[in-house]
Amino acid sequence: MESMIKDCELVLGKEECAGSMKNVLDALYVLGGKWKLPLILSLIDGPKRFNEIQHDLKGISPKILANELKNLELNEFVERKVYATTPVTIIYEETEHSATLRKVLYELSTWAEQHREKIRSSMKEKPKQT
Amino acid sequence: MESMIKDCELVLGKEECAGSMKNVLDALYVLGGKWKLPLILSLIDGPKRFNEIQHDLKGISPKILANELKNLELNEFVERKVYATTPVTIIYEETEHSATLRKVLYELSTWAEQHREKIRSSMKEKPKQT
DNA sequence: GATAGTACTTACCTAAAGGAAAGCGCTTAC
DNA sequence: GTAAGCGCTTTCCTTTAGGTAAGTACTATC
Numbered sequence: 001m002e003s004m005i006k007d008c009e010l011v012l013g014k015e016e017c018a019g020s021m022k023n024v025l026d027a028l029y030v031l032g033g034k035w036k037l038p039l040i041l042s043l044i045d046g047p048k049r050f051n052e053i054q055h056d057l058k059g060i061s062p063k064i065l066a067n068e069l070k071n072l073e074l075n076e077f078v079e080r081k082v083y084a085t086t087p088v089t090i091i092y093e094e095t096e097h098s099a100t101l102r103k104v105l106y107e108l109s110t111w112a113e114q115h116r117e118k119i120r121s122s123m124k125e126k127p128k129q130t
Numbered sequence: 131m132e133s134m135i136k137d138c139e140l141v142l143g144k145e146e147c148a149g150s151m152k153n154v155l156d157a158l159y160v161l162g163g164k165w166k167l168p169l170i171l172s173l174i175d176g177p178k179r180f181n182e183i184q185h186d187l188k189g190i191s192p193k194i195l196a197n198e199l200k201n202l203e204l205n206e207f208v209e210r211k212v213y214a215t216t217p218v219t220i221i222y223e224e225t226e227h228s229a230t231l232r233k234v235l236y237e238l239s240t241w242a243e244q245h246r247e248k249i250r251s252s253m254k255e256k257p258k259q260t
Numbered sequence: 261g262a263t264a265g266t267a268c269t270t271a272c273c274t275a276a277a278g279g280a281a282a283g284c285g286c287t288t289a290c
Numbered sequence: 291g292t293a294a295g296c297g298c299t300t301t302c303c304t305t306t307a308g309g310t311a312a313g314t315a316c317t318a319t320c
Contacts, residue, residue, distance in 0.1 A: 020236070021167055021168065021171050021239075023238070023239040023242040023243050023246075024167055024238045024239050024242065026242045026246060027238045027241060027245070028158065028162060028167075028238075030242070030245065034277085034278075037154055037155060037158075038151065041151050049296085049297090050296070050297050050298075051297080059279090061280070062297080062298065062299085063278085063279080063299075063300085064278065064279075065298090066298055066299075067278095076248065076249060076252065086288085087286065087287045087295085087296065087297095088296090090296085090298095097245075097248060100244065100245070101241075103241075104237050104238060104241040105150070105154050106150070107234050107237045108153070108157045108158075108234060109151075109153040109154050109157070110153075111230065111233075111234040112153040112156045112157035112160070113153050115157070115227075115230070116153075118206065118227060119206060122206065163307075163308090164307080165308090179266085180266070180267055181265090181266070191308080191309055192267080192269085193268085193269075193270085195268090196267080196268060197308095216317070216318085217265085217266065217267095217316065218316085218317095219266090220266085220267070220268095
């Protein structure tokens with residue numbers, strides 16, 4: 001565990017880091033695609049019904065939404081609750097597990113912000129250095 | 131800054147978090163695709179020439195490699211150095227800026243590992259709960 | 261001067277993600 | 291009984307990421 005950090009920080013590219021890369025690829029796969037993050041954030045905002053989410057995420061088609069919801073259910077980021085009202089009410093809400101995402105999303109967010117600043121400022125310095 | 135964390139941890143889904151999501155989408159875009167991470171890791175392992183990288187990342191086509199290298203150069207993760215040998219030698223190496231990635235990649239990696247364990251263990255508990 | 265190597269570029273093709281539109285089974289409301 | 295709403299599913303189409311194969315400009319070597 002600790003040794004992996006050191007290895008990666010100092011040498012990297014060795015066996016441990018190959019495993020680490022696999023993990024990162026997994027993470028990108030789980031979070032990747034056009035709608036997963038917006039969908040997760042929409043549910044963090046509060047439990048919602050299918051049509052509410054569809055309205056929230058302007059532009060998503062019902063097919064995609066149904067797929068993404070199933071996927072996120074499998075990954076335990078959302079829970080699908082069926083209420084025996086008549087007609088049945090189906091409500092999607094975030095799970096406790098989805099909270100573990102927040103830290104990592106926050107890290108990603110701050111990094112991306114710094115990165116954008118970095119790129120923007122070096123574009124000013126040398127606008128076209130061909 | 132600090133307030134953003136609190137908002138996101140407690141309420142989320144508000145204006146600040148919309149910006150935060152945009153950042154995360156940016157980050158996923160910068161790191162996304164099949165080859166960017168393997169390519170970055172290959173260069174963290176050491177500076178390399180075009181053909182060396184092509185050999186290292188088995189299966190990448192020269193077209194894709196050239197594209198990815200340009201992209202990563204624009205994002206300042208790799209530097210393209212041209213040596214006036216004859217014939218010219220072109221060497222790609224990681225930048226200092228690419229080091230900022232390591233922390234965030236490590237966070238992603240550990241999260242993904244925990245997530246995989248979580249999903250695997252709950253699949254054992256209830257193999258098929260349809 | 262033919263061959264081979266380096267660092268690509270160009271043109272074409274395929275597969276997968278995603279979008280648009282319609283339908284389906286259920287229900288309540290009119 | 292017909293219309294309308296909900297939670298989807300199905301079908302078909304477009305877009306795009308990525309793959310294959312070939313070619314180009316340069317040089318060095320035989």
